[in-house]
């Protein structure tokens with residue numbers, strides 16, 4: 230279970246555990262999910278065939294800490310549509326992060342200077358690379374569904390006194406170490422890609 234003390238949720242294994250737990254307990258297979266904001270749990274009250282799970286009972290699921298967020302996952306039908314409602318969501322100010330971030334591209338081939346790294350940081354970037362953005366831009370332009378997987382190979386120094394210089398050899402070394410893990414992620418994703426609507430239609 231997640232809490233303020235352990236706010237970083239959503240590793241692949243945790244999501245898998247949560248998903249399997251829920252799938253084995255409900256016959257609902259919703260195509261529509263609704264996240265209820267503060268005080269809006271009522272949105273889920275009129276569903277039919279209702280099935281309710283409390284966040285604290287769901288393995289590896291975050292807990293709601295804000296008043297007005299009931300912390301319940303409600304499955305049920307609205308008209309004839311199977312839906313799931315989150316009665317309670319999670320906020321950065323609760324200490325929750327999504328473990329995802331903003332990827333920024335620099336043109337390279339040089340690595341960014343500390344001044345450039347600071348600028349990217351101020352602009353909201355969490356990670357930096359020299360690729361992916363052009364490919365994703367063109368793919369989206371062509372109407373393709375895109376999943377970008379970026380392996381974070383090194384820390385980017387923001388501090389002149391602790392200049393940790395990155396080099397391509399280090400990048401390759403870490404990539405080699407993590408390739409097997411990435412291969413598993415990719416294989417699992419491809420094996421389940423039919424569940425992602427429209428992924429094979431382009």
Ligand SMILES: O=P(O)(O)O[C@H]1O[C@H](CO)[C@@H](O)[C@H]1O
Pocket residue numbers: 337358359360361396397398400
């Ligand atoms: O993006 P790929 O091709 O993985 O290469 C990464 O490795 C190089 C830096 O070492 C940069 O080109 C960076 O983007």
